[in-house]
Amino acid sequence: MSQIDASIFLDSQSNQKEILLADLQTAKWIERINLYTDLEQLAEHFVYYHHHLTQTVMGTTVKRLEQIDKLFLGTVILKWSTLYSTALSQLRKYFPLGSAPSLTVNGKNWSEILLINSVGLARLANESRYAEYWSEKSLSNSAVYDSYTDRLEFLTTDLHLQLNHLKLTGSLTIYDAANLGVTTYDIAKAVYESPDPNFIKHFRSLGWQVVSFDEGANQLCLLLYEFLR
Incomplete structure (x- = not known):
C-alpha cells in the first residue's frame, strides 16, 4: 500500500x-x-x-x-x-x-x-x-466530570462518526466561549435540548460561536431532533 x-x-x-x-x-x-x-x-x-x-x-x-x-x-x-x-x-x-x-x-x-x-x-x-x-473542563466543572460515562458510550455510536465527518469536512464548526471546538457529544446534547429546530439560535444562546453549519449539518441535526422527539 x-x-x-x-x-x-x-x-x-x-x-x-x-x-x-x-x-x-x-x-x-x-x-x-x-x-x-x-x-x-x-x-x-x-x-x-x-x-x-x-x-x-x-x-x-x-x-x-x-x-x-x-x-x-x-x-x-x-x-x-x-x-x-x-x-x-x-x-x-x-x-x-x-x-x-x-x-x-x-x-x-x-x-x-x-x-x-x-x-x-x-x-x-x-x-x-x-x-x-x-x-480540561472536568478539572473545574463537576457536571462535565460526571458526564464521562455518557461521553464514552457516545464515542462508539454512528452519530459520533457522522458528526465527526461533518467537522472534518468543515461543514460543522462550533467553538465555545473559551474558544475550544465543541465536541460531537456536546453538539448532539444541544440538539436534544433545543426548544425548536432553530439550532443555530440555540447554539448561540449557549455562548457558542457558529463558524459553519451547512445544509448537510442542519439535516443531520434535524433527523436527530425528530428522532429524539
Whole structure:
C-alpha cells in the first residue's frame, strides 16, 4: 500500500506539523498508562509529558496542572486515556491499516505504528480534542466530570462518526466561549435540548460561536431532533 507524506497538506509557516506530531505521539504514549498503578505518580509523569508537548507546540508550558490535587488529576488522566484509546479503537475499526494509503511524518510511518490508515489519522485531531475537552473542563466543572460515562458510550455510536465527518469536512464548526471546538457529544446534547429546530439560535444562546453549519449539518441535526422527539 502506498504512503502519503503529511507535509504535502500541512502549512509549513504554522505549527500544524508540531500539533499533528503531538497527537500522534500522545496516541502512542497512552498505551503505557496501564503500567501505572499509582495515580499520583501517573499525574506527576503526565505533567512532565504535558510540559514537553506544550513547549514543543507553543514554545511555553502550562503551569495550571501543577496546582491540582495529584490524586484527582491522576483519576482524570486515567479517564481521559480511556476516552482517547476508545476513539483509537474506533478508528482502527473503520479505517484499518492497509485499506488506504499510510501516513508518514518526518519519514516515520505512523499508520503502521498506530494501525490506522491515513484517512483515519486525518480524524485524529478531532478525537484528541474530544478527550481533551472533557478532561480540561472536568478539572473545574463537576457536571462535565460526571458526564464521562455518557461521553464514552457516545464515542462508539454512528452519530459520533457522522458528526465527526461533518467537522472534518468543515461543514460543522462550533467553538465555545473559551474558544475550544465543541465536541460531537456536546453538539448532539444541544440538539436534544433545543426548544425548536432553530439550532443555530440555540447554539448561540449557549455562548457558542457558529463558524459553519451547512445544509448537510442542519439535516443531520434535524433527523436527530425528530428522532429524539
